[in-house]
Amino acid sequence: MIGKYHSAVKINIRDIAYKPGEMREITRTEELTETWGEGLASVSAGTPVDVDIRLESVHDGILVSADANTTMHADCSRCLTQFSESLGVEFTELFAYTPTETDEYGVHGDHVNLEPPLRDAVVLALPFQPVCRPDCPGLDPETGELRASDSSQDQAIDPRWAKLAGFFG
Numbered sequence: 001m002i003g004k005y006h007s008a009v010k011i012n013i014r015d016i017a018y019k020p021g022e023m024r025e026i027t028r029t030e031e032l033t034e035t036w037g038e039g040l041a042s043v044s045a046g047t048p049v050d051v052d053i054r055l056e057s058v059h060d061g062i063l064v065s066a067d068a069n070t071t072m073h074a075d076c077s078r079c080l081t082q083f084s085e086s087l088g089v090e091f092t093e094l095f096a097y098t099p100t101e102t103d104e105y106g107v108h109g110d111h112v113n114l115e116p117p118l119r120d121a122v123v124l125a126l127p128f129q130p131v132c133r134p135d136c137p138g139l140d141p142e143t144g145e146l147r148a149s150d151s152s153q154d155q156a157i158d159p160r161w162a163k164l165a166g167f168f169g
């Protein structure tokens, strides 16, 4: 396919096209043919994306609701550790039979391509400043080493171990 998008998640809609009220649910697993996202967090090429898709035939086209789950890879914005985390997104878009200026997506022949809205949803969901864990202390600005646990983490010690920690501390 020539254009902005190099890959396609093509769903055939022939059996429900022009039959308002018809509905179909399918599940697909797609492997990304290219990496999505350009910041600290991205979904790498080759990563599978599980998509639950609901197709509803409406007067103007096909209403698509999708629920997708995949795995993002990221560099922690505080300590630079690489980590992976599951990422879930959902979207609902109308694919019009005869797209007008206000329609972003259209039915092409007997299929819809879910790749553009799926990609947009995933890229929007990627964190701008990913953290490996909410309380990541980050790197020491002087040594560049991972900072020692701060007091907030000490308080997080399981009370059953607190005595022991005090004993050795």
Ligand SMILES: [Zn+2]
Pocket (backbone or CB within 6 Å): 076, 077, 078, 079, 080, 081, 131, 132, 133, 136, 137, 138
């Ligand atoms: Zn971190």
